[in-house]
Structure formats: C-alpha cells, structure tokens
C-alpha cells in the first residue's frame with residue numbers, strides 16, 4: 023500500500039514526530055512511504071483566486087511543492103496526519119497545506135482520489151481541556167469527506183509539555199490498536 027504522512031509540527035523530532043514514528047514502526051509488511059514534513063517543503067498560501075475551479079486539478083501557483091503533494095495524497099491508501107495543537111487549532115504551516123488542497127476540493131470528479139484510510143495523531147501541550155482538538159476535528163470533517171478518507175481513529179495526546187508522548191502509555195496503546203487495525207486490513 024501507499025502510505026503518505028504529514029508531520030505538522032514546526033519542531034522536528036519532538037512529540038508529534040515521535041508519536042508518528044511510533045505508529046509507523048508498528049505497520050507491518052513492505053509499503054511505499056512518503057513522509058511530508060512541513061519544515062522541509064515549500065508551500066505558498068492559497069490565493070483564493072478560483073483558478074482551480076476553471077482549470078480542474080491545477081493550481082495557479084506552479085513553482086512550489088504542492089504539485090507532487092496532490093499526487094501523493096491522491097494515490098495514497100493510508101494517509102496519516104500528525105499535528106500539534108497551536109492556539110487550539112492546526113499550526114499555520116500544515117493549515118497552509120490544507121488550504122492548498124482546495125484544488126482537490128474543487129474537482130468536479132473526485133473519483134481520481136483513491137479511497138483511503140486516515141489516521142490522525144494530535145498533540146496538545148496543555149492538560150486535556152474541553153475543546154483542545156475541536157477546531158482540528160472541524161477541519162478534518164471536510165478533509166475526510168472530499169479526500170475520500172475513511173477515518174480509522176484520532177489519537178489525542180494531551181499534556182505533552184509535561185508528559186512526553188512516548189511516556190503516555192494510554193495513547194501509545196491507542197496507536198498500537200490502530201496499527202493493528204491497519205495491519206489486519208492491509209495484510210489480509
């Protein structure tokens with residue numbers, strides 16, 4: 023299967039990256055993996071120009087990394103979004119990437135986008151609070167629909183500023199269970 027991940031933390035190698043790697047390490051079998059790290063790609067902001075309405079599947083911005091990212095997302099079988107919470111929402115770099123997928127949202131025929139499983143990993147530094155992941159969930163509601171995603175689960179790490187993701191046994195157990203679910207589906 024084709025696995026595509028987005029690592030949305032502005033810090034490489036911290037809790038979001040570690041939780042993502044933990045999950046990926048538990049996926050069995052031989053797969054192609056494309057890791058999109060928001061710190062290593064150049065993505066300009068959506069201009070809201072509607073070019074992609076008139077030019078189906080094309081963005082007016084041609085000189086950044088989004089073209090290959092569209093193709094990776096379209097062709098993925100398993101899509102993994104790992105993101106921290108900044109001001110109770112997606113951080114700006116991954117939000118810029120999400121906004122640019124307006125190109126796929128505006129497709130009249132979205133059948134070119136493969137049906138895919140989606141796993142979401144959220145990391146909030148503060149202790150768990152009521153709407154810590156709410157804004158992220160709202161955004162993902164559209165994503166799951168128009169990117170033909172079947173969301174398998176959303177693992178929410180709270181309190182990462184004091185409890186390292188890799189020490190949060192309850193959430194690691196949830197990642198283990200999700201990896202097991204993926205293995206069952208894609209190895210059989």
Ligand SMILES: Cc1cc2nc3c(=O)[nH]c(=O)nc-3n(C[C@H](O)[C@H](O)[C@H](O)COP(=O)(O)O)c2cc1C
Pocket residue numbers: 031032033036037038039106107108109110111145146147148149154181182183
């Ligand atoms: C600009 C900024 C805003 C943040 N806002 C929140 C917040 O609203 N809620 C929360 O739980 N944590 C918040 N945090 C804490 C991060 O979610 C936390 O440090 C997380 O571990 C960052 O992910 P990383 O370890 O992969 O870098 C914020 C951090 C930054 C830098």
